[in-house]
Amino acid sequence: MRGVAAVEFALVAIPMALLLSGIVDFGYAFFQYNTLVKSTRDAVRLLSTYSPTSSDYPLAAAKCYAVYGNGSCSGSPLAPGLTTAMVVVCDPVNTSGCTGTYQNVQTDPSGDTINLVQVKITGFAFTQLVGFFQIGNLVFGDISCVMRQVS
Numbered sequence: 001m002r003g004v005a006a007v008e009f010a011l012v013a014i015p016m017a018l019l020l021s022g023i024v025d026f027g028y029a030f031f032q033y034n035t036l037v038k039s040t041r042d043a044v045r046l047l048s049t050y051s052p053t054s055s056d057y058p059l060a061a062a063k064c065y066a067v068y069g070n071g072s073c074s075g076s077p078l079a080p081g082l083t084t085a086m087v088v089v090c091d092p093v094n095t096s097g098c099t100g101t102y103q104n105v106q107t108d109p110s111g112d113t114i115n116l117v118q119v120k121i122t123g124f125a126f127t128q129l130v131g132f133f134q135i136g137n138l139v140f141g142d143i144s145c146v147m148r149q150v151s
Contacts, residue, residue: 021130024129024130025128025129025130028128028129029126029138032079032126033140033143035078035079036078036079036082036121036124036140036143037143037145039065039066039067039069039078039121040066040119040120040121040143040144040145041145042065042066042069043062043063043065043066043087043089043119043145044062044117044118044119044145044146044147045147046058046061046062046065046071047059047062047089047091047117047119047147047149048117048147048148048149048150049150050149050150051149051150052091052092052093052094052115052117052149053092053093057093058071059089059094060073062087062089062119063084063087063089064084066084066087066119066121067082067083067084067086067087079124080127081124081125081127082121082124086121086122086123086124087119087120087121088119088120088121088122089117089118089119090117090118090119090120091115091116091117091118091149092115092149097122098118114148115148115149115150116146116147116148116149117146117147117149118144118145118146119144119145120142120143120144120145121140121142121143121144122142123139124139124140124143125137125138125139125140126138126139126140
């Protein structure tokens with residue numbers, strides 16, 4: 001009778017530890033995804049205040065905002081493995097790696113053109129925090145944000 005409690009604990013503790021590690025990894029993936037969503041919003045918000053043809057257009061700074069959370073690319077990335085090469089900016093001037101139209105999307109009642117700017121993070125691979133069982137490469141889909149840009 002004295003060993004029954006230890007055996008029951010061992011039988012219950014193993015599945016509970018696996019369940020707990022799954023919950024931790026899922027929460028960490030959700031945290032990383034939300035961090036990337038916020039960083040793309042910050043980057044597109046910065047670019048939306050500039051004209052894409054302006055000489056002081058902060059393209060590099062926007063990529064730094066998306067990866068590091070600041071315009072100088074200093075510090076560590078917001079998520080492990082995130083690089084500026086994963087950040088794609090789409091606007092009327094920069095169209096490499098972009099789909100869709102970002103210029104002359106529509107006209108407002110006064111006849112002015114409306115330009116859009118999009119910042120997206122592509123190919124970000126999630127790294128597990130606990131990982132009793134490796135689930136392989138979990139690559140997030142494109143994370144993007146689009147805003148109206150001054151013209």
